Amino acid sequence: MSAAPATAxxxxxxxxxxxxxFGGLTAVSELDLHIGEDQLVGLIGPNGAGKTxxxxxxxxxxxxxxxxxxxxxxxxxxxxxxxxxxxxVARTFQNIRLFSSLTVFDNVRVAVQxxxxxxxxxxxxxxxxxxxxxxAIETEVMEILDIFRLSRFRHTLARNxxxxxxxxxxxxxxxATRPRLLLLDEPAAGMNPTEKVELMKLIExxxxxxxxxxxxxxxxxxxxxGICSRITVLDHGVKIAEGAPEEVRAHxxxxxxxxxxxxxxxx
Amino acid sequence: xxxxxxxxxxxxVACAIGVSLxxxxxxxxxxxxxxxxxxNIILAVSLNLINGxxxxxxxxxxxxxxxxxxxxxxxxxxxxxxxxxAAWPALFLAxxxxxxxxxxxxxxxxxxxxxxxxxxxxxxxxxxxxxIIRVLLxxxxxxxxxxxxxxxxxxxxxxxxWALAALTVFAITCMVHSTYGRGFIAVHDDEVAAxxxxxxxxxxxxxxFVVGAFFAGIAGGLYAHHKQFLSPTGFDFMKSIDxxxxxxxxxMGRTVGVxxxxxxxxxxxxxxxxxxxxxxxxxxxxxxxxxxxxPQGLFSVGRxxxxxxxxx
Numbered sequence: 001m002s003a004a005p006a007t008a009x010x011x012x013x014x015x016x017x018x019x020x021x022f023g024g025l026t027a028v029s030e031l032d033l034h035i036g037e038d039q040l041v042g043l044i045g046p047n048g049a050g051k052t053x054x055x056x057x058x059x060x061x062x063x064x065x066x067x068x069x070x071x072x073x074x075x076x077x078x079x080x081x082x083x084x085x086x087x088x089v090a091r092t093f094q095n096i097r098l099f100s101s102l103t104v105f106d107n108v109r110v111a112v113q114x115x116x117x118x119x120x121x122x123x124x125x126x127x128x129x130x131x132x133x134x135x136a137i138e139t140e141v142m143e144i145l146d147i148f149r150l151s152r153f154r155h156t157l158a159r160n161x162x163x164x165x166x167x168x169x170x171x172x173x174x175x176a177t178r179p180r181l182l183l184l185d186e187p188a189a190g191m192n193p194t195e196k197v198e199l200m201k202l203i204e205x206x207x208x209x210x211x212x213x214x215x216x217x218x219x220x221x222x223x224x225x226g227i228c229s230r231i232t233v234l235d236h237g238v239k240i241a242e243g244a245p246e247e248v249r250a251h252x253x254x255x256x257x258x259x260x261x262x263x264x265x266x267x
Numbered sequence: 268x269x270x271x272x273x274x275x276x277x278x279x280v281a282c283a284i285g286v287s288l289x290x291x292x293x294x295x296x297x298x299x300x301x302x303x304x305x306x307n308i309i310l311a312v313s314l315n316l317i318n319g320x321x322x323x324x325x326x327x328x329x330x331x332x333x334x335x336x337x338x339x340x341x342x343x344x345x346x347x348x349x350x351x352x353a354a355w356p357a358l359f360l361a362x363x364x365x366x367x368x369x370x371x372x373x374x375x376x377x378x379x380x381x382x383x384x385x386x387x388x389x390x391x392x393x394x395x396x397x398x399i400i401r402v403l404l405x406x407x408x409x410x411x412x413x414x415x416x417x418x419x420x421x422x423x424x425x426x427x428x429w430a431l432a433a434l435t436v437f438a439i440t441c442m443v444h445s446t447y448g449r450g451f452i453a454v455h456d457d458e459v460a461a462x463x464x465x466x467x468x469x470x471x472x473x474x475x476f477v478v479g480a481f482f483a484g485i486a487g488g489l490y491a492h493h494k495q496f497l498s499p500t501g502f503d504f505m506k507s508i509d510x511x512x513x514x515x516x517x518x519m520g521r522t523v524g525v526x527x528x529x530x531x532x533x534x535x536x537x538x539x540x541x542x543x544x545x546x547x548x549x550x551x552x553x554x555x556x557x558x559x560x561x562p563q564g565l566f567s568v569g570r571x572x573x574x575x576x577x578x579x
Binding site for chain 2: 059061080081082085086090091093097098099100101102106109110111112113114116120122123124126130133134137173174177
């Protein structure tokens with residue numbers, strides 16, 4: 001496409017006035033969300049605030065009832081999840097969704113496939129080009145498994161991995177599609193404090209190493225406040241605050257959303 | 268690796284043809300059973316791609332088989348009179364391929380609605396498809412309607428059957444083990460995650476149906492020229508169930524297990540002939556026992572076998 005070259009102001013992802021309704025329920029209402037290159041943005045909010053729904057809007061699982069989503073200056077509306085993945089948006093899931101009957105190696109291999117040429121017939125003929133490509137894919141998978149210290153598990157079935165490693169593998173699998181934007185849906189869920197610290201380090205490492213932007217949905221304040229440069233807060237599908245971690249933390253609406261309306265005290 | 272796989276294929280084909288050349292030394296009864304085994308291996312391995320690897324529960328395999336069988340039988344019946352005897356092997360091969368291609372087309376037609384359905388619902392749709400095929404054949408005068416299609420030339424021999432069985436196993440194994448083919452299992456495990464990784468589940472499901480149906484059609488063609496008689500009742504719902512049982516007994520998604528199960532379930536009813544009246548009871552009991560004792564599949568060994576320890 002002959003879109004204008006991306007400038008700093010247009011950013012990587014632009015969500016404008018996105019609304020989605022399920023029957024009478026407005027899950028996300030007129031959400032504006034901008035993510036620039038090389039940014040680590042947090043999306044927080046109480047249960048049912050619409051964080052995962054926002055993810056599903058970006059990745060094409062749901063279509064917005066109204067509003068536009070642009071990624072690298074191209075509209076994402078009407079694209080299927082796989083087409084959006086091919087454009088450079090990768091994600092993890094709140095409840096881990098690995099390919100449980102495939103090995104760790106194959107989980108990553110499937111994701112690398114996104115950039116593979118040729119398909120069925122080539123796999124049947126097994127010519128020289130096919131073999132070369134399969135070897136290149138193998139090398140690439142092993143490299144990325146090495147970086148994330150998962151290579152010793154490469155023959156293990158994904159479902160037999162320890163919980164923390166499953167979370168990690170999901171991030172690695174998403175990275176194997178070589179995304180420009182990585183969406184992490186509650187990666188710290190179910191982790192103990194030590195694991196959380198490790199996860200924070202991992203996310204920062206990923207962002208630096210691959211020079212990608214990360215949008216992080218998280219419940220855990222410690223994690224979000226610790227690593228995000230900017231935070232957006234949702235409540236009942238509406239954006240109630242946005243800004244640097246310190247600003248958001250002190251924002252009265254955020255306190256109200258998380259701790260409830262304090263009738264007697266400040267309002 | 269590439270040469271390794273292709274060499275095995277060539278070796279298997281050579282063996283099949285070699286044995287076939289010596290076939291007049293063998294007992295015709297046993298040879299017939301060996302051909303049945305080969306045909307059932309093609310059927311079970313191709314269904315395994317749909318049911319096992321891709322996880323689309325299909326009960327329409329007998330329908331695909333019927334499409335291929337009737338097509339190729341009609342072709343050879345009509346054309347063998349016009350062609351000299353020397354051209355018959357080529358005609359047979361062409362008829363098998365056309366039968367496979369038409370079955371693949373039927374697979375495409377079933378695969379497309381299957382995109383919106385899963386599990387039990389898909390099973391019912393494919394079951395309905397199989398019945399439609401059967402009823403159509405039952406009423407189509409051109410293929411003998413209810414009285415069946417008679418006088419099909421006896422061209423299927425050990426060599427054809429086992430060479431094609433080897434080719435089926437080779438093609439499907441190569442497919443599934445390639446990076447591309449891991450997508451079938453990814454779609455089976457989690458469609459949402461697969462599409463988030465850039466895999467098009469629709470394409471994979473339809474591909475599984477088309478490829479599976481193609482080989483089922485070839486098996487149908489072999490069957491037609493082996494039995495020399497086709498009747499619509501031979502392709503009813505029970506035939507589909509038989510193939511599904513082979514896949515489940517062998518272990519969904521495990522090629523070696525499925526091959527062995529296909530062989531076992533073909534030989535077993537024959538071996539039990541001595542018990543005549545109680546044969547089917549024994550057969551059913553054996554299947555119940557096997558499912559109770561080895562629910563993960565009779566011959567499943569190795570890593571993918573360990574169910575149960577799932578952390579869903």
